[in-house]
Amino acid sequence: xxxxxxxxxxxxxxRVYQEYLRxxxxxxxxxxxxxxxxxxxxxxxFDALVLDVQLxxxxxxxxxxxxSQENSRTAVVVITAHGSINMAVDAMREGAADFLMKPxxxxxxxxxxxxxxxxxxxxxxxxxxxxxxxxxxxxxxxGKSLPMQAVYRIIDSAAPSKxxxxxxxxxxxxxEVCAEALHSQSPRTxxxxxxxxxxxxxxxLMESEIFGHVKGAFTGAHANRDGxxxxxxxxxxxxxxxxxxxxxxxxKLLRFIQTGGFQKVGNSNMEKxxxxxxxxxxxxxxxxxxKGTFREDLYFRLHVIPIHLPPLRDRxxxxxxxxGRFLTEFAAEEGKAFQVFDDEAxxxxxxxxxxxxxxxxxxxxxxxxxxxxGDTVTADMLPPPLGAGMGQARPAATVRPxxxxxxxxxxxxxxxxxAQGNIVIRPLWQVEQELINAAISxxxxxxxxxxxLLELSPSTVYRRLREAEEKAEGGGGDIVD
Numbered sequence: 001x002x003x004x005x006x007x008x009x010x011x012x013x014x015r016v017y018q019e020y021l022r023x024x025x026x027x028x029x030x031x032x033x034x035x036x037x038x039x040x041x042x043x044x045x046f047d048a049l050v051l052d053v054q055l056x057x058x059x060x061x062x063x064x065x066x067x068s069q070e071n072s073r074t075a076v077v078v079i080t081a082h083g084s085i086n087m088a089v090d091a092m093r094e095g096a097a098d099f100l101m102k103p104x105x106x107x108x109x110x111x112x113x114x115x116x117x118x119x120x121x122x123x124x125x126x127x128x129x130x131x132x133x134x135x136x137x138x139x140x141x142x143g144k145s146l147p148m149q150a151v152y153r154i155i156d157s158a159a160p161s162k163x164x165x166x167x168x169x170x171x172x173x174x175x176e177v178c179a180e181a182l183h184s185q186s187p188r189t190x191x192x193x194x195x196x197x198x199x200x201x202x203x204x205l206m207e208s209e210i211f212g213h214v215k216g217a218f219t220g221a222h223a224n225r226d227g228x229x230x231x232x233x234x235x236x237x238x239x240x241x242x243x244x245x246x247x248x249x250x251x252k253l254l255r256f257i258q259t260g261g262f263q264k265v266g267n268s269n270m271e272k273x274x275x276x277x278x279x280x281x282x283x284x285x286x287x288x289x290x291k292g293t294f295r296e297d298l299y300f301r302l303h304v305i306p307i308h309l310p311p312l313r314d315r316x317x318x319x320x321x322x323x324g325r326f327l328t329e330f331a332a333e334e335g336k337a338f339q340v341f342d343d344e345a346x347x348x349x350x351x352x353x354x355x356x357x358x359x360x361x362x363x364x365x366x367x368x369x370x371x372x373x374g375d376t377v378t379a380d381m382l383p384p385p386l387g388a389g390m391g392q393a394r395p396a397a398t399v400r401p402x403x404x405x406x407x408x409x410x411x412x413x414x415x416x417x418x419a420q421g422n423i424v425i426r427p428l429w430q431v432e433q434e435l436i437n438a439a440i441s442x443x444x445x446x447x448x449x450x451x452x453l454l455e456l457s458p459s460t461v462y463r464r465l466r467e468a469e470e471k472a473e474g475g476g477g478d479i480v481d
Contacts, residue, residue, distance in 0.1 A: 001025050001026065001027050002025060002026055002027070002047040002048065002117065003026070003027045003029065003045055003046045003047050003048075004021070004026040004027065004028050004029070004046065004047065004048045004049070004050065004113070005029050005031060005037065005040055005041065005046045005048070005049050005050070006018065006028055006029065006030050006031070006050045007031045007032075007034070007036075007037040007049065007050065007051045007052055007055070007060065007063065008030070008032070008050075008052045008079075009032050009033065009052060009054070009055050009056050010052075011032070014030050014032075017050065017109065018030065019106075020105075020106035020109050020110065021106075021109070021110070021113075024110060024113075026048070026113075029046075032056075033055060033056055033057050034055045034056075034057045034058035034059075034060070034062065034063055035057055035058075037049075037051075037055075037063055038063060038066065041063075041066075041067060041074070044070075044073070044074075046074050047073070047074065047075065047117060047120075048074065048075045048076075048077070048113060048116060048117055048120075049063075049067060049074050049075070049076045049077070050077050050079060050109075050113070051063060051064060051076055051077065051078050051079065051096075052079055052080060053078055053079070053080035053087065053091075054080060054081070060078060060080070061078075061090060061091065061094060064076055064078065064091060064094045064095060064096055065094050065095075067095070068094055068095030073120065073124060074120075075097045075113075075116040075117050075119070075120035076095060076096045076097055076116075077096065077097060077098045077099070077100060077112055077113060077116050078091040078096045078098075078099050078100070079099075079100040079101075079102060079104070080100075080101070080102065081101075081102040081103075087099075097115075097116035097119055097120065098112045098115065098116050100112055135149070135152055136321070138152045138155075138181070139155070139177070139180070139181035139184055139185065140174075140177040140180060140181060141174060141177060141178075141181070142318070142321060142322045142325050143315055143318035143321060143322065144317075144318065144321070145310075145314075145315040145316050145317065145318045147310035147314060147315060148310070148315060148318065151178070151307060151309060151310075154305070154307050155178065155181050155182055155185060155307070156185065158182060158305045158307070159181070159182050159183075159184075159185035159186040160185075160186060160187060161186075161305075162276050163304045163305050164257070164276075164277040164278070164279070164301070164302050164303075164304045164305070165179075165182055165277075165278045165279075165304070165305045165306075165307060166279055166280070166281075166285065166302050166303045166304070166305070166306050166307070167179060167278065167279070167280040167281075167306075167307045167308075167309065168280070168281060168282075168283075168284070168285065168306065168307070168308050168309070169280075169282065169308055169309030169310070169311070170282055170309075170311050170355075170357055171282045171356065171357065171359070172312075172356045172357030172358050172359030172360055173309040173310070173311060173312070173357045173358060174309055174357075174358055175240065175280040175282075175309060176195065176238070176240060176280070178280075178307060178309060179193075179195075179236070179238040179240075179278045179280060180193060180238075182236070182278055183235070183236040183238075183276075183278070186236070186276070188234065188235050188236055188276060191233075191234040191235030191236075192231055192232050192233070192234070192235035192236075193232075193235055193236050193238065194228045194231050194232040194235065194236070194237050194238065195238045195240060196209060196210065196228045196237070196238065196239055196240065197240045197241055198239055198240065198241045198242055198243075198244045198245045199240070199241035199244035200241075203246045203249070206245065206246065206249055207249055207252065207265055208221075208225070208227060208265050209227055209228060210227050210228050210229055210249075210253070210256075210262075211227040211229055211230075211252075211256075211262045211263065211264050211265060212224075212225050212226045212227030212229070212230055212264040212265070213225050213227070213264050213265035213266050213267075214264055214265070214266040214267045215266075216266065217264070217265045217266025217267070218265065218266070221265075221266065224264075227264065229256065229262055229271075229273055229275060230271065230273060232273070232275045233273040233274060233275065234273075234274055234275075235275070235276070236275070236276045236277075236278055237275045237276070237277055237278070238278045238279070238280070239253075239277065239278070239279040239280070240279070240280050241280070241281055241282070242279040242280065242281050242285075242294075242302070243281040243283045243285060243288045243293065243294050247293070247295065250294070250295045250298050251295070253298065254295065254297060254298045254301060257277060257298075257301050257302070258301065260272055260273060260274065260275070261273075277302065279302050285299055285303065286299070311354070311357055312354040312357040312358055312361060313352075313353045313354050317350075319349055319350050319354070319361070320341070320346055320349060320350060322358060322361060323341065323349050323361060323365055324340075324341075326361065326362055326365040326366070327339070327340075327341070327365055327368075327369065327377065330365060330366050330369040330370075331369055333369075334369050334370060336369050336373060337373070337374065337375045338368075338369055338374065338375060338376070338377060339375050339376070340375070340376055340377070341376070341377045342376050342377065342378050342379070344378070344379040345377050345378055345379045345381070345382060347448040348379055348382060348386050348448055348451065348452060349361075349382075349386070350448060351443075351446055351447070351448025351449035351450075351451065351452050352386055352448075352449065352452040353449065353452070353453075364382065364383060364386065367383045368381050368382060368383070371383075384455070385452065385455050386452060427471075429464075429467065429468050429471055430468070432464060432468065433464075433465065433468035433472075435454070436450070436454065436461055436464060436465055437465075439453055439454050440461075447461055447462070
């Protein structure tokens with residue numbers, strides 16, 4: 001049964017309203033004053049509030065404001081005999097679900113209350129869904145962009161399963177973080193999580209690293225040794241950079257995945273383990289299949305649940321959120337006072353393409369914190385290619401004239417606009433203006449990103465474009481025919 005607080009200073013009217021609601025599934029509590037109403041509302045147990053605006057000790061709108069601020073789960077219906085359009089607008093603006101003018105009948109009150117409670121219930125469901133599916137952090141990830149929300153939902157769905165997960169994404173996007181999230185969200189969370197980087201271990205040692213070996217199996221095998229497969233028993237085996245694995249070993253891995261059994265190097269006995277496989281690569285695995293460097297049957301065995309991690313440049317506001325988190329963390333580690341980025345620094349960070357993704361961003365922020373002091377990160381603190389030195393463009397390629405033209409140039413300087421070899425000499429501001437406009441066009445109008453590519457600050461780009469326009473309007477620097 002839902003609880004309803006009726007705030008009405010006229011006892012006869014209050015009894016009428018209570019009679020109207022007698023057949024409805026409400027527990028009705030009556031309060032005659034604003035003070036009584038606030039006392040009753042303090043415990044937050046009411047689902048609905050029927051509120052008279054004109055009360056002896058305060059305006060009902062004051063109570064409405066307080067309820068809206070402190071108890072969003074309560075649906076409020078405002079009633080008054082002194083209503084006006086303006087008062088209705090004020091009540092709705094302060095959070096009222098509906099507005100009733102006296103006098104009204106039972107049917108009108110019941111209908112209004114039902115609608116208000118239904119809307120309030122839907123609002124609560126939306127808030128729960130929003131809270132659940134718009135997560136700013138998740139198992140080591142930072143970011144609330146839509147691409148990352150999709151990743152979180154796939155992890156939620158895939159984690160409880162034993163199905164193999166294939167993670168793809170550029171270097172630095174967090175593939176190992178994703179694998180750890182799959183393990184931590186799974187029923188295997190209290191079992192081992194074993195990582196094996198297939199690109200960091202020499203191929204001649206890889207079989208032993210995966211399956212282990214017995215004493216005397218090869219030169220240097222002085223004792224029995226368990227491999228990653230044995231260590232991961234009951235838990236998760238994460239094979240990073242799987243496309244770097246040698247083809248001959250891919251055959252044995254395929255057999256292991258299919259049967260759950262393997263043989264240690266130098267041993268003929270078959271061992272069985274219970275392992276959940278997660279693998280990752282920064283390459284396109286199907287392209288590797290087409291090139292013949294990755295077995296097609298292994299690809300289909302592993303590529304059961306694919307997860308693609310988006311590059312940082314496609315994650316919008318996540319860039320600044322991640323940068324802010326790194327800034328706070330590293331400032332605390334280094335005993336620095338950094339707290340925020342200024343507008344120019346924030347624009348540069350947001351517009352930079354981040355080829356190294358989150359790992360590169362992490363290194364940039366640590367560089368800033370270690371090498372500078374202050375409470376605000378400015379654009380000149382950012383290391384190349386983002387900040388320091390961005391105000392100076394790279395020198396243009398040197399033009400090497402032919403020997404004939406070189407001799408001529410020793411005799412006398414070339415006239416302005418005269419061709420030297422295949423190069424037509426023009427005023428530098430014109431060339432610079434064309435290059436800046438081309439960069440902005442290539443970046444779809446994003447000046448910050450264009451500035452990062454040009455190794456200039458955004459303010460320098462704006463200034464040089466303005467100077468070029470002024471020169472063009474003044475007729476300065478025209479090419480001499």
